[in-house]
Amino acid sequence: MKQQNTGRRTRIVEVARSERLTPTMQRVTLCGEDLADFPAGQESAHIKLLIPQENQSLTAFRDLVESKSKAVARRTYTVRHHRADTNELDVDFVVHDGGGPACSWALAAGPGDFIGVAGPGPKKKPVDNADWYLFGADMAAIPAAAAALEELPDDAVGHAVFEITCDDDIQPVDAPDGIQLHWLVHEDPHTSSEQQLEFFRSIDWPKGTPGIFVAGESGAVSGLRKYLTNERGLDKRAMYISAYWKIGLIEDQHQVQKQAEAA
Ligand SMILES: Cc1cc2nc3c(=O)[nH]c(=O)nc-3n(C[C@H](O)[C@H](O)[C@H](O)COP(=O)(O)OP(=O)(O)OC[C@H]3O[C@@H](n4cnc5c(N)ncnc54)[C@H](O)[C@@H]3O)c2cc1C
Structure with a gap:
């Protein structure tokens, strides 16, 4: 059977909760069935977030994502924690005043909101066996x-x-x-x-x-x-x-x- 490339498809996931971790860091916990085959142990790896526009319906967003529309803003973030048992990913967003779509989305995000997640990419780490x-x-x-x-x-x-x-x-x-x-x-x-x-x-x-x-x-x-x-x-x-x-x-x-x- 052909193996599914879990790193390439875009998952549409929900916000479980959002909390201000520190004054300049917002932690958004993502959840949902679409994370069921998210590969384990990918903390430190980057993901691409596909960010819905304000008040966009899930159907309209899904259509744009599936058609690979360039109208969807994409931003790079990191898997901070992954709890496979509960299908949860923690993503930590810097709170900055540059007005970007990712930061703005994270600050407004609440339970039930949705976002696209593509990846993960490779884990980030120093060389093995360093002194x-x-x-x-x-x-x-x-x-x-x-x-x-x-x-x-x-x-x-x-x-x-x-x-x-x-x-x-x-x-x-x-x-x-x-x-x-x-x-x-x-x-x-x-x-x-x-x-x-x-x-x-x-x-x-x-x-x-x-x-x-x-x-x-x-x-x-x-x-x-x-x-x-x-x-x-x-x-x-x-x-x-x-x-x-x-x-x-x-x-x-x-x-x-x-x-x-x-x-
Ligand atoms: C491999 C990788 C992993 C990353 N992981 C994370 C992560 O886990 N958490 C995280 O917060 N960021 C992470 N980033 C950085 C993130 O992708 C950028 O900061 C991105 O520009 C944020 O998107 P935005 O929509 O908020 O702002 P944009 O629309 O991209 O930018 C809007 C304005 O905000 C400014 N800006 C962007 N980022 C910052 C910042 N950090 N501080 C101050 N001003 C800023 C820009 O210079 C610009 O003027 C990662 C980047 C890479 C390449």
Whole structure:
């Protein structure tokens, strides 16, 4: 029998509940029968959210999704938790004032609302068997970084630096005891920040192979990439390093720019 490619079809799922996890993070829990064959263990992987318009009917939305209409806004998010027993996915949305469709949808979402989910894509993680780990993430990348940290071996050592918008954005991350968590406040995410770079420069660099995980705003990630490749001599293929969003660009524009840079 031909195996169904569960990663390619778009699931239409419902909102079970929505809660403000921290001042700048909204957790929306998605549920529904369509998640029954969502692959297990995909925490940290990205998904594409297909976002309905305000007051759109489920039938109208389903028709647009099935016809692969470009009129449906698509945004990239992360599987933070998946509870297969209850068919639930937690997706954590940064609350930002840029007025994007994903953020606006998450803030208004309530039980019974619907959304499309495509994916998951590959899991995000540093190289296996590293001697020590170094993570850098801003708010948009906390879900992926936290999920990856929670899957490190129990004896893992290193540092994880998170850039957050205010002190109350600190959230629980169940990382191994040997990983030191550092929380740096950068109040205005629409201005560029070099705090993570300064942090990377400030630590004693242990011997051995580092397992690097860096994700977040494009400018900050670019500075970290240059530091790690030019000054630390690391091979970019041996790191997970990715720009998740860019100041002043909506996701579609940022994707076009990333593709042009990669070509
Ligand atoms: C692999 C991957 C995984 C991701 N996982 C997550 C996740 O789990 N949670 C999450 O919140 N984001 C995540 N992102 C980032 C998310 O896709 C973008 O932030 C996206 O632009 C949000 O869509 P939007 O509709 O809210 O805003 P858009 O319509 O794309 O943008 C509107 C405006 O808001 C600004 N903006 C966008 N994101 C932010 C932000 N984080 N802070 C401040 N201003 C912003 C834009 O620069 C633009 O000016 C991920 C990205 C990638 C590539």
